[in-house]
Amino acid sequence: MKLITAIIRPDRLGLVKEALFRVGVTGISLSKVSGHGGEREIIEHYRGTQVRMEFHEKVQLQIAVSEPFVDVTVNAILQSARTGEVGDGKIFVQPLDRVIRIRTGEQDVDAL
Amino acid sequence: MKLITAIIRPDRLGLVKEALFRVGVTGISLSKVSGHGGEREIIEHYRGTQVRMEFHEKVQLQIAVSEPFVDVTVNAILQSARTGEVGDGKIFVQPLDRVIRIRTGEQDVDAL
Amino acid sequence: MKLITAIIRPDRLGLVKEALFRVGVTGISLSKVSGHGGEREIIEHYRGTQVRMEFHEKVQLQIAVSEPFVDVTVNAILQSARTGEVGDGKIFVQPLDRVIRIRTGEQDVDAL
Ligand SMILES: Nc1ncnc2c1ncn2[C@@H]1O[C@H](COP(=O)(O)OP(=O)(O)OP(=O)(O)O)[C@@H](O)[C@H]1O
Ligand SMILES: Nc1ncnc2c1ncn2[C@@H]1O[C@H](COP(=O)(O)OP(=O)(O)OP(=O)(O)O)[C@@H](O)[C@H]1O
Ligand SMILES: Nc1ncnc2c1ncn2[C@@H]1O[C@H](COP(=O)(O)OP(=O)(O)OP(=O)(O)O)[C@@H](O)[C@H]1O
């Protein structure tokens, strides 16, 4: 099992949800984050070099999936979240040791 | 060490905090998430099949623990968060390579 | 690759961002959390022992880095976030299997 985290543009959330639903992925947690990507802006200031990193509002999705759904999920996000402009976001895939459904106590793939 | 993430009903937070405290688990980070579980609703719409996933407000707990505390923590959450109705939430257990206490620089189990 | 999560005092965020920028780390996601550390307060109440855990507002940073940047990033956070008082926060380091840049599809170290 893997935990997939995607940080996307807020205005792409509707399309991403729909793409995930179409491939059968419905277990999703959303939260708001504020982020900065790989770019390095330096402002030359009259009193010296100054650091400025602009942070932008993004939406973070977290999706726990079984192995066969990893690529399906990543591809659904890539196709629905991409605009081609800088700032489209990132996807992170992390190991997940255990999943438990609180209502039933079911574990791992049965809990997904 | 493991990072335990639990997504629970907001109105169970008090009981869950108390259950964790009773088993000696006090290091906790809370955040708000909006989520959808495994259910698949399809609405037949006059212009075709339409996707609808209702998102509900949940509370996310993140708890870093040493190995002997993993089952203790999971069980405390299961017993305090369960209502028996759909939507009780999920628990995820993930590997954790390192923990550092910022004040002292202590590492790993000493930092928990 | 690792995912570094740091939970810090909100009033240290400016210094931490600057310290990260200076070591070349700019890919960062921020969110608000409410947290409690290792301390155990017990209130003796007239109707029995009562649990009280005070939660404090913190800022959570998440930073995906390649291996050579793990110690650099951890040290930048330690030096900028530390006041020496209890409540300075925690750093967690977790394994990260894959990273994908949504705009280009680049993977792993190329996506960082
Ligand atoms: N290394 C990282 N660690 C944690 N979060 C990151 C990282 N890189 C990006 N993010 C998050 O993803 C969001 C979008 O990043 P962004 O798409 O600008 O990445 P990028 O690598 O700069 O790609 P691009 O060149 O397409 O802009 C950021 O606002 C931040 O929330
Ligand atoms: N696979 C998943 N990945 C990420 N988050 C999830 C996943 N499944 C559930 N969640 C989160 O947990 C919350 C509660 O889910 P829920 O309890 O409805 O799970 P479920 O599997 O549908 O179980 P039940 O049948 O008891 O409803 C969701 O709102 C969402 O935030
Ligand atoms: N074990 C833990 N699991 C998850 N989050 C934690 C844990 N310990 C601390 N935190 C988070 O870090 C924040 C700051 O914790 P804090 O600095 O008080 O840790 P501490 O171990 O009590 O160290 P100190 O003795 O310096 O206070 C908490 O408010 C919480 O959000």
Ligand SMILES: [Mg+2]
């Ligand atoms: Mg960018």
Ligand SMILES: [Mg+2]
């Ligand atoms: Mg459900």
Ligand SMILES: [Mg+2]
């Ligand atoms: Mg403390």
